[in-house]
Amino acid sequence: MLQLHFTNDTLPDNVSTDFQNLSKFSEQQFVSLTEILYQFLLEPKESERFLRQLTEFAGENGMSAGPLRALMKSVLLLPHGALKRNLTAEQVKADLLSLGLNEDKASHFSDQWRIHYPVLSRLAVGQTLMVNQLVDMEWKFGVTVGTSELQKTGNIFLQVNLFSFLNV
Structure with a gap:
């Protein structure tokens, strides 16, 4: 090769x-x-x-x-x-x-x-x-928590929404 x-x-x-x-x-x-x-x-x-x-x-x-x-x-x-x-x-x-x-x-x-x-x-x-121009952005940060007898459970998340203007 x-x-x-x-x-x-x-x-x-x-x-x-x-x-x-x-x-x-x-x-x-x-x-x-x-x-x-x-x-x-x-x-x-x-x-x-x-x-x-x-x-x-x-x-x-x-x-x-x-x-x-x-x-x-x-x-x-x-x-x-x-x-x-x-x-x-x-x-x-x-x-x-x-x-x-x-x-x-x-x-x-x-x-x-x-x-x-x-x-x-x-x-x-x-x-x-120039393919896509970013117009706006929105983000959310969050935590989910839960418990059980055996262990603690939870997630951390970040959600990002990008809004772009398409150049076609």
């Missing part, structure tokens, strides 16, 4: 295969795909553009769009996990090498990670904080 920085979970077999297939792309194709990927990561609401760019890339390079989308879905696991765990470019590169990407491509991807990480982490924090 691979020990990776970006996840503790066991990855499906297809993820490792997808990264090995990514290694088979030419340097120019890999750079183009990396550019498309980071553009999507920086503007996550532009998923239609991302899918259109992948379809165009597949057409220009004589491949099917479906397998390319599946490959990119696997590749996206790494930056999402890396963001959650605040990984450095070196850790990202180590994971890419472990997954079967060659040295040059892993270096290019991790260099792009180093460049874009500050903006990506700010976007992630912004999205996390």
Whole structure:
């Protein structure tokens, strides 16, 4: 089992295969795909553009769009996990090498990670904080007491109600 920085979970077999297939792309194709990927990561609401760019890339390079989308879905696991765990470019590169990407491509991807990480982490924090805004909070503290011939019984409880405004 691979020990990776970006996840503790066991990855499906297809993820490792997808990264090995990514290694088979030419340097120019890999750079183009990396550019498309980071553009999507920086503007996550532009998923239609991302899918259109992948379809165009597949057409220009004589491949099917479906397998390319599946490959990119696997590749996206790494930056999402890396963001959650605040990984450095070196850790990202180590994971890419472990997954079967060659040295040059892993270096290019991790260099792009180093460049874009500050903006990506700010976007992630912004999205996390804006999911639900707390509007009000109500709390109750209580104690229940009871006795029996055998022992004293009782519970202490704290009840918290959070009221939030949902950003949909």
